[in-house]
Amino acid sequence: MATWITGGTVLTPAGQIEAGHVKIEGETIAAVGAGPGEPAENDVTIDATGLFVAPGFVDTHSHGLGGFDAMDGPAGVEGMSLELVKYGVTAFLPTLVSAPPDELSRLVTELSPLVTTGADMAGLHLEGPYLDPGAPGMFSPEDFRPFDVDELESLARAGDGAIRVMTIACHGDAADALPRINMTGIVPSLGHAAGTYEDARAAIDKGLSRSTHCFNAMTGMHHREPGIAGAMLLHRQVTAELILDGEHIHPAMARMLFEMKGAARLALVSDSMQFAGLGEGSFEWRGYEITVADGAARVPAGNLAGSVLTLDQAVRNAVEMLKIQPVTARNAATVLIDHPEAAPASVSLAERIAALETARTARIEAAVEMASLTPANSAGLGDTHGSLEPRKRADIVLLDADLFPIRTLVGGETVWEAGG
Numbered sequence: 001m002a003t004w005i006t007g008g009t010v011l012t013p014a015g016q017i018e019a020g021h022v023k024i025e026g027e028t029i030a031a032v033g034a035g036p037g038e039p040a041e042n043d044v045t046i047d048a049t050g051l052f053v054a055p056g057f058v059d060t061h062s063h064g065l066g067g068f069d070a071m072d073g074p075a076g077v078e079g080m081s082l083e084l085v086k087y088g089v090t091a092f093l094p095t096l097v098s099a100p101p102d103e104l105s106r107l108v109t110e111l112s113p114l115v116t117t118g119a120d121m122a123g124l125h126l127e128g129p130y131l132d133p134g135a136p137g138m139f140s141p142e143d144f145r146p147f148d149v150d151e152l153e154s155l156a157r158a159g160d161g162a163i164r165v166m167t168i169a170c171h172g173d174a175a176d177a178l179p180r181i182n183m184t185g186i187v188p189s190l191g192h193a194a195g196t197y198e199d200a201r202a203a204i205d206k207g208l209s210r211s212t213h214c215f216n217a218m219t220g221m222h223h224r225e226p227g228i229a230g231a232m233l234l235h236r237q238v239t240a241e242l243i244l245d246g247e248h249i250h251p252a253m254a255r256m257l258f259e260m261k262g263a264a265r266l267a268l269v270s271d272s273m274q275f276a277g278l279g280e281g282s283f284e285w286r287g288y289e290i291t292v293a294d295g296a297a298r299v300p301a302g303n304l305a306g307s308v309l310t311l312d313q314a315v316r317n318a319v320e321m322l323k324i325q326p327v328t329a330r331n332a333a334t335v336l337i338d339h340p341e342a343a344p345a346s347v348s349l350a351e352r353i354a355a356l357e358t359a360r361t362a363r364i365e366a367a368v369e370m371a372s373l374t375p376a377n378s379a380g381l382g383d384t385h386g387s388l389e390p391r392k393r394a395d396i397v398l399l400d401a402d403l404f405p406i407r408t409l410v411g412g413e414t415v416w417e418a419g420g
Helices: 074-087 101-111 149-159 172-176 178-183 197-205 227-234 251-261 311-321 332-338 349-371 373-378
Strands: 003-012 015-025 028-034 044-047 052-055 057-062 089-097 124-127 163-168 187-190 239-242 266-268 281-285 288-293 296-298 396-399 405-410 413-417
Touching (some): 003 396, 015 349, 052 349, 057 124, 057 373, 074 311, 074 413, 089 101, 101 124, 149 163, 172 178, 178 187, 197 227, 227 251, 239 251, 239 373, 266 349, 349 373
Parallel strands (some): 003 044, 003 052, 057 089, 089 124, 124 163
Antiparallel strands (some): 015 028, 396 405, 405 413
């Protein structure tokens, strides 16, 4: 017995399919195509008319959500998985912060075999402990320690392949060890780094292909010293995480990053903390006092404390903030979308409407890609996650016209439905 999702606008790597179908067999996508398909008598059909049928979102950087915290171990991560599906996330990397060696090793050992019942825990992201005290972000520099390849390899063994990404300040010994880190199957991600442009370029030369929350907790750009951020911007082989909440990054800088990287090298992440989804208020987390107000979480010193962003909101923000233009349609009508008052008289109303529709289509496709296939690829998950293609996992989110999740399927099974 197969499950068919029919009638919706299917978002595929090759573009949108209007009134298309997705056929699911077991946990896997069996077919994607135009029209309603050919369901058998006993097959299950999900009517997606008026909805977008999108690949489930992949959050490769989330510390917690809805009161649940990855640092609380299996119970915390299971709680996260059940919360994340409400926001269209079907796979995630619970992100552990710097902790003493025994605690970190214990958490990796406990979490590695976990099978979650909501969003799929597809591995782990370790944000630390080998970070730069000169770029602590919200964390205390006392939480960091010098790079130790023996400890890293011990963690890799404890994780038995579960550690997918590790944020490292790639200077000195850590940069020299990048080829060795890559050999463990862990993707090193440059972050919390106060080094120079040359430090970053040297790391890229040694195999660095990813950066953590680009522009945040790293050396900024100056016209005589491009800094870590400048290297992440310029070198297109590096996939950059982006926290697109309007707080961590000015929309103009986010747009510049998109123009340089494109959707294939820009991964939307939430960097959400356990107080995300709980509204405004004061919270305590691992000894930190955190206040959530006006869409941002901060410690008393004013530093941002992770985020309260959800990945579906990041997708909606990308559509609005990044001003994505269709690559093949930069004609007068399209380019002037942002300045309609300047449109020449020769551009008819019908042409303006068509240009707006074309631009919105491009923006939605790019935004969804940045929340699904790009982060999946950046964490080594792209063969199984992140796009609607045959033989991939049937991780799917149905979105309404405003890109709010309506229904989330993980491995072909509905795990959340609005109003359910």
